[in-house]
Amino acid sequence: MSPLAPRPGILDIDPYVPGRSKLPGRDRVIKLSSNEGAFGPSPRAIAAYRAAAETMHRYPDGGAVALREALGRRFGLDPDRIVCGAGSDEHLINLARAYAGPGDEVLHSFHGFNLYPIIARSVGATPIAAPEIALTADVDALLAAASARTRIVYLANPNNPTGTYLPINEVRRLRAGLDPGVLLVLDGAYAEYVTRNDYAPGIELVDAGDNVVMTRTFSKIFAMGGMRLGWCYCPPAIADALNRIRSPFSVASATMAAAIAAIEDVDFIAASRDHNAVWLPWLSDRLRALGLEVPVSVANFVLVRFPADPAKNATAAMRFLNARGIIPRNTDSYHLPDCLRITIGREDEMRAVAAALAEFMGAPS
Numbered sequence: 001m002s003p004l005a006p007r008p009g010i011l012d013i014d015p016y017v018p019g020r021s022k023l024p025g026r027d028r029v030i031k032l033s034s035n036e037g038a039f040g041p042s043p044r045a046i047a048a049y050r051a052a053a054e055t056m057h058r059y060p061d062g063g064a065v066a067l068r069e070a071l072g073r074r075f076g077l078d079p080d081r082i083v084c085g086a087g088s089d090e091h092l093i094n095l096a097r098a099y100a101g102p103g104d105e106v107l108h109s110f111h112g113f114n115l116y117p118i119i120a121r122s123v124g125a126t127p128i129a130a131p132e133i134a135l136t137a138d139v140d141a142l143l144a145a146a147s148a149r150t151r152i153v154y155l156a157n158p159n160n161p162t163g164t165y166l167p168i169n170e171v172r173r174l175r176a177g178l179d180p181g182v183l184l185v186l187d188g189a190y191a192e193y194v195t196r197n198d199y200a201p202g203i204e205l206v207d208a209g210d211n212v213v214m215t216r217t218f219s220k221i222f223a224m225g226g227m228r229l230g231w232c233y234c235p236p237a238i239a240d241a242l243n244r245i246r247s248p249f250s251v252a253s254a255t256m257a258a259a260i261a262a263i264e265d266v267d268f269i270a271a272s273r274d275h276n277a278v279w280l281p282w283l284s285d286r287l288r289a290l291g292l293e294v295p296v297s298v299a300n301f302v303l304v305r306f307p308a309d310p311a312k313n314a315t316a317a318m319r320f321l322n323a324r325g326i327i328p329r330n331t332d333s334y335h336l337p338d339c340l341r342i343t344i345g346r347e348d349e350m351r352a353v354a355a356a357l358a359e360f361m362g363a364p365s
């Protein structure tokens with residue numbers, strides 16, 4: 001055996017499984033597996049990206065000053081408390097590197113985004129999953145699962161893959177019930193899609209103290225997942241810690257140029273949000289009418305639970321949809337083997353997936 005081995009625990013990690021993007025033998029697919037914005041990126045972002053090609057020989061601004069200022073203007077935040085990185089993944093990971101390690105516990109809810117346990121293990125900490133109620137994070141269960149070893153609580157709000165959310169009052173209650181020495185990470189990857197009055201991504205909680213961070217991404221409503229850009233809003237001491245350990249140039253210049261243009265294209269973002277507000281309930285209702293269980297989602301995807309009958313279960317549905325060129329997301333790694341997750345895409349894509357599932361369920365046409 002080789003004397004070289006990764007640190008204990010690394011080989012116990014099940015690698016993250018991304019949504020599939022290809023089907024054998026098909027040039028064109030309807031990809032509804034990664035919650036990418038329905039319309040693709042803003043044309044203004046594409047133009048800015050192309051223009052930035054001319055200077056690709058230059059290193060990017062490692063401090064991302066122009067981008068942080070643009071984010072600060074757009075969201076009314078102090079740019080000094082914003083950190084940018086290669087996807088929100090980078091922040092979720094660096095927060096664990098900075099605040100947790102061997103012997104510590106990292107808490108998340110049972111069906112929470114499954115990068116959280118991977119990240120916890122990667123720094124030698126132990127992931128702890130708190131039970132949910134009705135596929136929704138449960139503050140009482142999270143507080144009951146917190147121990148003297150808990151260092152970080154990750155909460156995706158809304159959550160992927162369930163699409164459910166906690167109202168801001170509940171998030172406040174979670175923060176109040178945790179020890180002040182525990183970092184609460186509010187992952188707002190889908191925040192822009194939420195239209196509920198009782199929802200907030202948590203900026204006020206970041207401002208209220210020194211132990212809450214909000215992470216956001218350009219991969220979802222901004223539809224720039226291939227550019228890898230995420231940002232987080234932090235208390236000054238946490239921004240300082242992240243800036244000490246982050247990769248110095250993890251955001252490419254073309255990414256920053258495209259993102260600044262995307263932020264300024266407010267009409268495009270509003271249109272994406274309006275589109276989602278129409279097609280999210282449309283698809284949910286269509287699928288419920290087929291007898292499928294679809295929890296109320298506030299994000300840009302739905303979780304669909306299929307019957308146990310092997311002819312009608314999630315595996316059979318995946319096969320059926322794939323045969324029609326449609327790719328939903330398998331949710332086995334989220335302890336939801338009887339479900340599939342389907343992104344809200346364009347109107348033609350939504351009509352195609354609804355028609356295919358009606359045929360699959362044997363509904364009269």
Ligand SMILES: Cc1ncc(COP(=O)(O)O)c(C=O)c1O
Nearest residue numbers: 087088089113156160189217219
């Ligand atoms: C809840 C949640 N957080 C974070 C991410 C990571 O996004 P990115 O690294 O592309 O910003 C995702 C992506 O699917 C997500 O669903």
